[in-house]
Amino acid sequence: MKIECRPAFSDEEKEILQEIMNIAFGNATADLAELIDIYVELNAPSIQVLGIGDLPDYLIRRMKLHTETSIVAQNFWGDFKGSSILVLPNRSGRSLIAILDDDEMNDFSMKPVAGQEKEVLMEVGNILIGACVGKVCELLNTFVTYTPPQVILRNSDEYSAFIESFDPSQTAIIMETVFRFQKIDINGLLLLITNQEAIEWLQKALHHFMEPYE
Amino acid sequence: MIKKILIVDDSPVARRMLKSSIPQNRGYEIYEAVDGYDGISKYQEIKPDMIFMDLTMPNLDGYNAIAEIKKTAPEAVIVVMTADIQQKSISRVIELGAFLVLKKPPRTKIVEDVLIKVEDSLKSRSGGKQ
Amino acid sequence: MASESPASFYGTLRMIFAQIFDMVNVGIVILDKELKVYKWNRWMEIHSKISAQEIIGASVFDFFPNLKNPRFLRNVKSVLTFGNFAFFSQKLHKYIFPFKANNSLGTDFKHMRQSCTMGPLRDENNRIQYVYIMVQDVTDVAAYEQKLIEMSIKDGLTGVYNRGFLENRLAEDFERHKRYMRPLSIIMQDIDFFKRINDTYSHPCGDYVLKNFASLIVSTIRKVDIFARYGGEEFCCVLPETGIESAKKLAEHLRKKIENEIFRFNETEIKITISQGVAELKKETVSGEELLRRADDALYEAKETGRNKVVGK
Numbered sequence: 001m002k003i004e005c006r007p008a009f010s011d012e013e014k015e016i017l018q019e020i021m022n023i024a025f026g027n028a029t030a031d032l033a034e035l036i037d038i039y040v041e042l043n044a045p046s047i048q049v050l051g052i053g054d055l056p057d058y059l060i061r062r063m064k065l066h067t068e069t070s071i072v073a074q075n076f077w078g079d080f081k082g083s084s085i086l087v088l089p090n091r092s093g094r095s096l097i098a099i100l101d102d103d104e105m106n107d108f109s110m111k112p113v114a115g116q117e118k119e120v121l122m123e124v125g126n127i128l129i130g131a132c133v134g135k136v137c138e139l140l141n142t143f144v145t146y147t148p149p150q151v152i153l154r155n156s157d158e159y160s161a162f163i164e165s166f167d168p169s170q171t172a173i174i175m176e177t178v179f180r181f182q183k184i185d186i187n188g189l190l191l192l193i194t195n196q197e198a199i200e201w202l203q204k205a206l207h208h209f210m211e212p213y214e
Numbered sequence: 215m216i217k218k219i220l221i222v223d224d225s226p227v228a229r230r231m232l233k234s235s236i237p238q239n240r241g242y243e244i245y246e247a248v249d250g251y252d253g254i255s256k257y258q259e260i261k262p263d264m265i266f267m268d269l270t271m272p273n274l275d276g277y278n279a280i281a282e283i284k285k286t287a288p289e290a291v292i293v294v295m296t297a298d299i300q301q302k303s304i305s306r307v308i309e310l311g312a313f314l315v316l317k318k319p320p321r322t323k324i325v326e327d328v329l330i331k332v333e334d335s336l337k338s339r340s341g342g343k344q
Numbered sequence: 345m346a347s348e349s350p351a352s353f354y355g356t357l358r359m360i361f362a363q364i365f366d367m368v369n370v371g372i373v374i375l376d377k378e379l380k381v382y383k384w385n386r387w388m389e390i391h392s393k394i395s396a397q398e399i400i401g402a403s404v405f406d407f408f409p410n411l412k413n414p415r416f417l418r419n420v421k422s423v424l425t426f427g428n429f430a431f432f433s434q435k436l437h438k439y440i441f442p443f444k445a446n447n448s449l450g451t452d453f454k455h456m457r458q459s460c461t462m463g464p465l466r467d468e469n470n471r472i473q474y475v476y477i478m479v480q481d482v483t484d485v486a487a488y489e490q491k492l493i494e495m496s497i498k499d500g501l502t503g504v505y506n507r508g509f510l511e512n513r514l515a516e517d518f519e520r521h522k523r524y525m526r527p528l529s530i531i532m533q534d535i536d537f538f539k540r541i542n543d544t545y546s547h548p549c550g551d552y553v554l555k556n557f558a559s560l561i562v563s564t565i566r567k568v569d570i571f572a573r574y575g576g577e578e579f580c581c582v583l584p585e586t587g588i589e590s591a592k593k594l595a596e597h598l599r600k601k602i603e604n605e606i607f608r609f610n611e612t613e614i615k616i617t618i619s620q621g622v623a624e625l626k627k628e629t630v631s632g633e634e635l636l637r638r639a640d641d642a643l644y645e646a647k648e649t650g651r652n653k654v655v656g657k
Binding site for chain 1: 415426431463464
Binding site: 015016018019022023024025026027029030033034044139210212213214 | 298
């Protein structure tokens with residue numbers, strides 16, 4: 001009986017979620033700039049509902065945004081549960097060092113370049129993902145915990161393991177936004193993917209969010 | 215006195231949220247526009263007493279819409295509604311002539327306060343001129 | 345127990361948690377929004393030699409000025425602002441708190457390697473009030489890792505680099521030198537009639553000669569040069585920023601040095617000579633392997649034409 005139980009996500013729910021993401025990402029942009037000195041522009045997010053079976057193809061398609069990409073992935077869990085993926089052009093780690101503006105980065109010259117880029121990707125990824133997810137959570141009156149960020153290289157075992165880690169029988173909501181780091185002019189893609197368990201909770205939370213406005 | 219209010223926002227949910235945050239027992243006439251262009255033409259057509267304006271919108275964004283409206287109607291009262299409340303963004307819209315900036319999501323109490331402020335400003339303006 | 349009042353139940357619970365807080369084999373630090381220390385557990389006391397009494401209420405920077413860096417501050421802010429979690433892995437950061445390391449496995453880390461997590465603590469209204477930092481001592485893991493890395497790139501007998509490392513390194517050096525048009529040379533070396541040493545004096549003696557030969561070369565070449573055991577009694581030097589003439593000079597110097605060296609194994613005195621082939625990176629060279637092959641050809645020629653000599657190609 002429960003085989004095809006994709007909870008329908010109505011257009012209205014989609015629109016509410018869209019506005020929540022707009023607000024969350026806008027708040028995140030402001031806080032990142034004013035508190036953490038990271039200047040980033042987040043475009044209006046788009047919401048898509050698809051079967052997780054279609055997700056690998058979708059991801060592969062979206063990651064082609066750049067010919068060579070670096071991926072930072074991080075899971076979050078709580079009432080709101082899922083994965084976040086940050087897609088950046090390859091080798092952007094080096095340019096990202098500029099936005100971090102650390103003295104500490106000087107002793108980076110001692111470390112191999114690959115390690116250094118990975119470090120920067122993880123740091124920026126962790127903060128950016130946390131800011132966006134955190135703001136969505138704040139609006140939905142919940143909070144989540146995170147697994148450590150992971151840098152995944154295309155054509156690696158980690159990459160295939162990551163793609164295969166999604167259960168194809170489930171439904172995913174993909175919240176996607178294109179962003180740009182101002183100082184260094186790098187575009188990237190941020191995806192939040194919820195799993196089925198979180199969808200039911202999300203629907204309730206969305207209606208709860210709208211209650212004061214009914 | 216505020217009679218006509220124009221809400222410019224591409225998101226139907228955002229318009230709904232704001233509409234329901236505006237007190238309903240004062241007989242305001244509320245109009246809606248879905249992007250910057252729509253906002254400009256509705257402004258000219260309706261001549262509202264005040265505008266709530268979103269910033270990030272497709273086709274024509276809030277910054278450009280404010281500039282355009284202010285060009286022909288410097289007296290227009292525009293309250294900006296945005297989630298991005300960076301000082302930089304705030305100064306930019308204030309420079310363009312916005313009356314106030316409100317952080318999204320709207321809260322009834324805050325929207326009411328803003329309406330009072332706008333009333334006061336309209337009163338003192340008409341009192342001062344005439 | 346069943347009749348315990350809620351108040352005493354929570355009292356007991358608090359007491360238990362307080363004990364666990366001091367018992368766990370993890371450092372736990374809690375900072376308030378001003379980054380003053382709010383809690384400091386026993387583990388932190390022991391490893392920092394700073395008592396909770398001393399540090400609580402003080403700014404964490406008063407005791408650990410090293411934390412006043414952009415990365416730490418940025419992460420604390422993101423925890424307080426967004427409820428982020430921040431991760432400081434030993435691989436990338438080595439440590440947050442500079443504590444003395446308990447070295448094992450013969451490593452000599454100056455500081456304890458730490459894996460740290462930072463996250464938010466909230467009040468009953470879900471508002472973030474504190475930041476926690478958990479500190480795990482991962483010095484042993486780091487030491488194992490270092491050993492493993494060493495084992496994978498070094499030759500077990502002589503302690504110099506192995507062939508795998510040499511080939512990777514040569515490929516990298518080849519790319520770099522080719523791109524910037526900088527000179528690069530290699531020397532292939534082979535100990536003459538090495539089999540005779542094994543046959544005449546035993547394998548332990550042969551091993552002894554290999555080991556001492558290798559350390560003699562290492563002590564003679566520059567730090568930037570890479571010296572590796574290519575296989576059996578064949579060795580290779582990679583010489584960055586070195587043209588063929590200097591490389592040949594070095595090879596000649598090494599040849600003489602080895603020729604004049606007496607290896608003493610127990611009571612036996614052994615003398616050896618080496619044949620060497622030298623090759624230089626040229627415009628038309630397409631790979632590190634080609635360079636190796638050319639040096640090997642030169643080495644072959646040195647062997648064919650009398651041994652104990654240097655041939656450059």
